[in-house]
Amino acid sequence: MFNTMTGRHRRNLRLLDDLESRTGRKIYCSDYFTTALSQTHHNQTTVAVHTLGVAVTSLRIYYILKALGFTLDKESLLKSSLCHDLGIVGRNEKFENNRECLKQHPVDSVIAAREIFPDLDERTEDAIRHHMWPCTLLPPHHREGFVVTVADKYCAAIEGVAGKFYCPGSRFLRAMRQDNTVTGQDAGSVLKTAG
Ligand SMILES: [Fe+2]
Numbered sequence: 001m002f003n004t005m006t007g008r009h010r011r012n013l014r015l016l017d018d019l020e021s022r023t024g025r026k027i028y029c030s031d032y033f034t035t036a037l038s039q040t041h042h043n044q045t046t047v048a049v050h051t052l053g054v055a056v057t058s059l060r061i062y063y064i065l066k067a068l069g070f071t072l073d074k075e076s077l078l079k080s081s082l083c084h085d086l087g088i089v090g091r092n093e094k095f096e097n098n099r100e101c102l103k104q105h106p107v108d109s110v111i112a113a114r115e116i117f118p119d120l121d122e123r124t125e126d127a128i129r130h131h132m133w134p135c136t137l138l139p140p141h142h143r144e145g146f147v148v149t150v151a152d153k154y155c156a157a158i159e160g161v162a163g164k165f166y167c168p169g170s171r172f173l174r175a176m177r178q179d180n181t182v183t184g185q186d187a188g189s190v191l192k193t194a195g
């Protein structure tokens with residue numbers, strides 16, 4: 001029998017495995033992520049779909065860097081990319097303006113991540129805290145933080161310019177649904193309903 005699975009499909013399945021890991025599931029089960037599913041973000045998408053796009057993009061960069069011989073902490077990357085904007089959940093109720101939101105939401109995202117992972121490691125916390133750089137003063141101190149920062153800007157730019165249909169989170173979810181891969185339960189149900 002011929003193997004009809006394409007390289008792209010195989011790579012997407014690897015990403016799906018990462019997203020559906022225990023770490024991912026803990027985040028999807030949080031109240032933050034439940035609210036993120038319906039909160040509009042960058043005018044065109046939701047916090048949840050943006051978050052998934054940043055995670056997918058960060059993981060893609062991770063695998064490229066790995067192939068080039070650079071070592072990164074994948075667990076930290078997944079955790080920080082999925083938590084980086086949880087502090088923006090409820091923004092209209094807690095921030096007076098966009099400037100306050102820009103400065104404060106990374107701090108609140110660290111608090112949210114600590115609620116989900118009480119033993120949050122320094123590398124992950126640093127990546128979340130400094131993900132808005134260079135809009136905020138201090139850059140991240142680890143490679144993982146730079147990857148999340150780049151992935152976040154990339155996703156935000158596509159979401160803002162090209163719209164929801166083309167944003168990395170939506171494209172990944174659509175590809176998985178077309179391949180009938182996201183049909184399961186548990187974390188799969190979050191990935192099934194997001195977007
Ligand atoms: Fe952010």
Ligand SMILES: [Fe+2]
Binds near residue numbers: 050054084085152
């Ligand atoms: Fe973001």
